[in-house]
Amino acid sequence: MAHWTFLTNHTQVLLCIARNPRLTAKEIAAQVGITERAVQRLLDDLAKAGYISRTRDGRRNVYEIHPELPMRHPAQHGYAIRDLLNVLAPPDSSDQGEPSATEPPEPPERML
Numbered sequence: 701m702a703h704w705t706f707l708t709n710h711t712q713v714l715l716c717i718a719r720n721p722r723l724t725a726k727e728i729a730a731q732v733g734i735t736e737r738a739v740q741r742l743l744d745d746l747a748k749a750g751y752i753s754r755t756r757d758g759r760r761n762v763y764e765i766h767p768e769l770p771m772r773h774p775a776q777h778g779y780a781i782r783d784l785l786n787v788l789a790p791p792d793s794s795d796q797g798e799p800s801a802t803e804p805p806e807p808p809e810r811m812l
Contacts, residue, residue: 709734711784713742714765717752718789721763751781 707715712732716723723731725739732739743763746752749772753764767782 707788709738710742710745711788713739714746714751714781715785715789717763718765718785721765722757722760723763724760 709732713728716728716731725736725743728743729736729739743752743754747754749769751766751769753766754761755764756762765781765785767780767785769781770777771779771781771784
């Protein structure tokens with residue numbers, strides 16, 4: 701049986717950036733489970749479409765998401781990226797610091 705997931709790699713990369721905008725492509729690749737080169741292509745796609753901006757901070761990129769932009773698929777007409785991020789990468793209200801760059805965050809408890 702073929703392996704598939706509900707979220708695309710574009711979404712996975714966007715979620716990584718939402719959780720920590722200072723991650724490197726190598727760190728994102730480790731979290732998503734794809735190559736660093738694939739991450740670079742996905743970041744380029746997101747930047748060209750206007751969903752993220754990159755700025756340099758020393759030798760690192762810092763990413764900014766533009767959450768007001770619309771979802772791309774017609775089935776999500778009327779929804780913005782913010783809506784997706786609010787569900788899958790809500791702002792952290794705790795003062796525990798940033799998650800580890802190589803460890804994905806713990807999944808939330810299931811809602812029944």
